[in-house]
Amino acid sequence: MPISGCIAGRRRHAAVIAAAVICSTLFTGPDLAPAAAPSPSVPAPQLDWRPCVQDSRFDCATTKVPLDYRSPGRRTIELAVVKRKATGPGRRIGTLFFNPGGPGGPGTVQMPELYESFPRQVRERFDIVSWDPRGVGNSTAVNCFDSPGEADAWRAGNPVGFPVGERQRTTWIDAYKDLARRCRQRDPELLRHVSTADTARDLDQLRQAVGDPQLSYLGTSYGSFLGATYANLFPGKVRAMTLDSNIDPLAWTNHASDSDPRLPLFLRMGTDLGAAATLDRFLALCGSTTTDRCAFSAGGPKATRAKFDQLMQRLREHPLGEWTYGGTVGDVVNGLYTVHPGWTSLADRLQDLWQGRVPEQSSPPPPSPSPFPLPYLGDEQAGAVLCSDSPGPRDPGAYHALEEASSTRAGDVGRFWTWAAAPCATWPAEAANRYTGPWDHPTAHPVLVVGTTYDPATPYPDAQAMAKELANARLLTHNGYGHTALTNPSSCVKEYESRYFVDGTLPPAGATCQQDTPPFPAPKPHGGIATGGGGTAGIAS
Numbered sequence: 286m287p288i289s290g291c292i293a294g295r296r297r298h299a300a301v302i303a304a305a306v307i308c309s310t311l312f313t314g315p316d317l318a319p320a321a322a323p324s325p326s327v328p329a330p331q332l333d334w335r336p337c338v339q340d341s342r343f344d345c346a347t348t349k350v351p352l353d354y355r356s357p358g359r360r361t362i363e364l365a366v367v368k369r370k371a372t373g374p375g376r377r378i379g380t381l382f383f384n385p386g387g388p389g390g391p392g393t394v395q396m397p398e399l400y401e402s403f404p405r406q407v408r409e410r411f412d413i414v415s416w417d418p419r420g421v422g423n424s425t426a427v428n429c430f431d432s433p434g435e436a437d438a439w440r441a442g443n444p445v446g447f448p449v450g451e452r453q454r455t456t457w458i459d460a461y462k463d464l465a466r467r468c469r470q471r472d473p474e475l476l477r478h479v480s481t482a483d484t485a486r487d488l489d490q491l492r493q494a495v496g497d498p499q500l501s502y503l504g505t506s507y508g509s510f511l512g513a514t515y516a517n518l519f520p521g522k523v524r525a526m527t528l529d530s531n532i533d534p535l536a537w538t539n540h541a542s543d544s545d546p547r548l549p550l551f552l553r554m555g556t557d558l559g560a561a562a563t564l565d566r567f568l569a570l571c572g573s574t575t576t577d578r579c580a581f582s583a584g585g586p587k588a589t590r591a592k593f594d595q596l597m598q599r600l601r602e603h604p605l606g607e608w609t610y611g612g613t614v615g616d617v618v619n620g621l622y623t624v625h626p627g628w629t630s631l632a633d634r635l636q637d638l639w640q641g642r643v644p645e646q647s648s649p650p651p652p653s654p655s656p657f658p659l660p661y662l663g664d665e666q667a668g669a670v671l672c673s674d675s676p677g678p679r680d681p682g683a684y685h686a687l688e689e690a691s692s693t694r695a696g697d698v699g700r701f702w703t704w705a706a707a708p709c710a711t712w713p714a715e716a717a718n719r720y721t722g723p724w725d726h727p728t729a730h731p732v733l734v735v736g737t738t739y740d741p742a743t744p745y746p747d748a749q750a751m752a753k754e755l756a757n758a759r760l761l762t763h764n765g766y767g768h769t770a771l772t773n774p775s776s777c778v779k780e781y782e783s784r785y786f787v788d789g790t791l792p793p794a795g796a797t798c799q800q801d802t803p804p805f806p807a808p809k810p811h812g813g814i815a816t817g818g819g820g821t822a823g824i825a826s
Contacts, residue, residue, distance in 0.1 A: 327357045329493035332366060337656030343397060344368040345656050348494065350419070352478050353717065354486050360474070364487060365423035366416040367393045367656050369400055373409030379524075380495045381411035381786065382488060384418070386506030386530075386769075388481075389667030391422030393657040402771050403503075406783040411501065419487060420479035420669050422660035427475060427669040429467040436663055439464065446615030447688075447704035449601065453611075458681040461708040468665055469713040476714035479669045483718055485515040489522065499524035499729060501786060505769045506530050506743055509734075509751060510537055514720050516728050516755065523728040525786050529735040530743040530769040533750035538721045539676040549677040549687065549706030557695035557702040559744025563621050563766060564698055566739050568593055570804050571632055578805040579629065580636040596639050597697050606643045613638065614697045621741040622768040628804045664708070672712035674719055681710040698741075725756040732758040733785050733792070735778060739766040759791045765800030775800050 330348040337345040346366045351357035371377040383403075385395040392415030403413060417424040430436040439460065448457040468476060488511070492500045501524050504512035509528035516523050535541035536553040544553045551557060571579035572589030583589040601610040620631030634644040678684070684707040691699030732755050736748025745762075752760035761781055767773035777798030784790040 332494045340654040340656045343656040362425035365393050368414045378410045379497045381413050381501045383415045384504045384508035386508045388507045388670035391417045393417050404779040404783040418484045421666045423657045427666050429665045445612035447611040449611045462711045465711045465713045477717040480674045480716035481514045482720040502526045517726045520726040520728045527733045531748040531751040533747040534724045537675050550675050551702040555744045557691045557699040560698040560741040561695040563739040563741040574805045579632045581632040614701050624767045672709035673714045673716040724754040727756040734758050734760045737763040742768045761792045762797045
């Protein structure tokens with residue numbers, strides 16, 4: 286969505302901008318045709334790179350692309366693009382494009398923030414380029430409010446996390462009806478042209494602009510679905526593509542044969558189940574250690590689980606200040622995304638709530654200088670992509686029953702992930718140019734799929750599905766926790782990715798890596814941290 290998929294750490298945004306994706310919608314009309322038909326030829330855009338004013342280590346550019354690739358001579362929109370040049374003099378291979386997910390993740394903000402997380406060899410051999418996708422951030426953006434204050438006022442009236450009780454459900458539904466009305470009035474044409482297929486065509490334009498004959502790409506979270514779309518629209522242009530923390534393409538398009546098409550996206554993906562499994566591991570590992578390592582520990586896994594359930598029931602009946610039941614569950618889901626320091630900080634907040642204290646909102650570390658100005662990132666930017674692109678239930682009144690069903694199979698986090706999709710029930714636009722498959726066009730080179738076994742947003746079975754559905758893909762299993770291997774690092778995964786990007790070498794079939802540092806590690810005698818081993822799966826150190 287801290288969260289590689291998108292900017293989602295804020296509790297107030299938890300249900301709407303959660304790292305993977307935010308919402309889904311089911312249109313009552315016929316399914317839109319695949320977008321594989323050739324578009325008119327469009328000249329490559331020009332990238333006038335200049336050192337970024339706010340951080341000269343990066344280069345910045347803006348360029349124009351067609352709003353509608355089927356009518357490229359009409360309206361154009363702007364894309365904001367950022368680059369960090371390869372650091373190895375004379376060893377540059379080309380450009381690696383990066384999409385941080387979301388949808389709605391601004392690459393001009395998140396690539397610089399995450400730059401040091403890229404494998405060293407990749408930073409040495411590739412220029413790393415990212416961009417704010419159409420509709421987002423510093424690019425031509427969906428913005429349905431006249432001022433930041435108006436957006437803040439709209440947001441302040443909504444329940445935090447997800448609605449609890451009939452009154453809050455009514456408030457929630459009415460708020461998103463109002464948002465849909467505002468968006469329809471502002472720029473309805475833009476709303477119809479921010480699909481994943483549109484962005485995949487932008488990506489190919491950017492590839493041409495940097496002069497690479499084929500694409501090298503890393504996509505995390507929603508960026509995996511963008512990568513899969515590109516790979517099937519432009520299969521001959523794939524040089525190397527790593528998809529980290531995956532969305533099952535058939536779940537996104539609502540074409541999976543083994544899921545209920547009446548479910549919203551996250552329940553089709555099994556996100557509620559993945560989040561529940563990750564929460565279970567958090568509580569079990571916390572309960573298996575001491576309170577100096579995990580403050581919420583009750584001395585055993587079962588006791589810690591019972592303590593958590595009691596806390597949730599207490600907050601449901603008696604919120605503690607602004608810490609409501611819905612808001613706390615949203616905070617729990619977001620807190621599971623990044624193991625270090627996320628899990629320890631989450632345990633501290635839960636223990637404060639258990640003891641009747643309002644948790645202190647710890648000051649985040651000062652942000653790295655952003656090459657571009659920090660943009661407006663409203664809920665409607667993520668929604669504009671997902672709501673017009675991924676079918677789901679269109680009746681807002683259906684979500685309460687869906688919530689109850691999901692809570693039966695996934696507990697509290699099932700309620701969160703059900704309502705995360707509900708804003709799309711009243712979204713006003715359908716994508717004019719969706720891609721709905723097929724997903725098995727043979728690519729020029731194989732794709733590397735990375736899946737983390739305990740991922741609270743994009744569950745491991747979705748990575749297995751992605752590897753199966755693509756024509757030529759290799760699955761690398763990351764035995765660990767959190768959302769994306771990029772932000773929950775494994776030196777083993779980084780080594781495999783480096784070899785793959787540099788010379789095309791895939792991991793062996795069935796390869797498995799371990800996370801470098803497990804949750805709640807024991808301090809070493811001399812002040813270091815016992816990591817428990819990184820698990821190199823046969824890779825030489």
